[in-house]
Amino acid sequence: MSSGVRIPPSPQKNMPENVVENRGRYQNFWRWYSIDNPKKWPQWKILEPYILKGAKMLEVGSGLRPKIPIEGRFFLDISRHSLQKLKKAGAQAVESDLKGIPFPENSFDVVCAFEILEHLENDAEVINDLARVLKPEGKILVSFPLHQKMFPK
Numbered sequence: 001m002s003s004g005v006r007i008p009p010s011p012q013k014n015m016p017e018n019v020v021e022n023r024g025r026y027q028n029f030w031r032w033y034s035i036d037n038p039k040k041w042p043q044w045k046i047l048e049p050y051i052l053k054g055a056k057m058l059e060v061g062s063g064l065r066p067k068i069p070i071e072g073r074f075f076l077d078i079s080r081h082s083l084q085k086l087k088k089a090g091a092q093a094v095e096s097d098l099k100g101i102p103f104p105e106n107s108f109d110v111v112c113a114f115e116i117l118e119h120l121e122n123d124a125e126v127i128n129d130l131a132r133v134l135k136p137e138g139k140i141l142v143s144f145p146l147h148q149k150m151f152p153k
Contacts, residue, residue, distance in 0.1 A: 035064045035085055043067040043114060046141065055109035058133065060098060060126075061116035066091075068112055076101065098122070101129040108133055112141045 038044060044067065050057065051069055058074040059066055063082045066075065071090030077083055078097055086093040096102055098120065111130045117123045130140055 033064045035066065035070065035089055038066045038068055038070065041065075041067045043112075043141070043143075047110070047112070050110045050139070053109075056107070056135075057110045057112070058103070058108045059112040059114070060096075060101075060130070061113065061119070062086075067114055068110070074103075074108070098126045098129070101126075101133050103133045105132050106135045109135055109138045110141065111138065114141070114143045115145060117142065117144045 047057075047068060056074075057068045058076070059068045060076040061078075062068075062075055063077060063079060064085060066073075066086070070086060073091055075083070075086050075091050075093045076096040076098065077086075077093065078095065080095065083093040083095055094102060099122065111134050113126070113130060117126070120126055127140075127142070130142075134140060
């Protein structure tokens with residue numbers, strides 16, 4: 001499937017300490033798991049109309065629990081284990097710490113960020129960058145846990 005989106009090189013260098021720590025945590029975590037079927041998640045019902053239209057989709061920080069279809073879709077993550085497994089399943093998977101999303105403006109119809117904002121110190125920057133890569137009539141779907149203690153100060 002030709003996507004029309006240039007896949008940027010991986011990995012990124014000179015990452016902040018918290019990113020290095022998160023990468024190590026998720027490298028070890030995802031090493032032992034396989035990819036979940038995206039249809040099992042409640043988000044599938046919300047995403048299904050876009051999936052049926054063939055929307056160009058990006059999901060950030062999914063690990064091995066993607067909520068969008070895998071084959072031909074785009075994923076950003078810090079775990080190389082996740083990226084390798086997603087690529088093997090047909091995804092366009094790119095390593096990223098979300099310090100500047102490595103895609104051009106207006107690249108995607110749907111951008112998803114489920115349960116990741118609480119892990120980021122630069123959440124407002126990431127949301128702005130998600131909006132940057134979104135097409136003008138596109139949709140951003142974001143969710144986060146309702147536990148304030150999980151968010152950075």
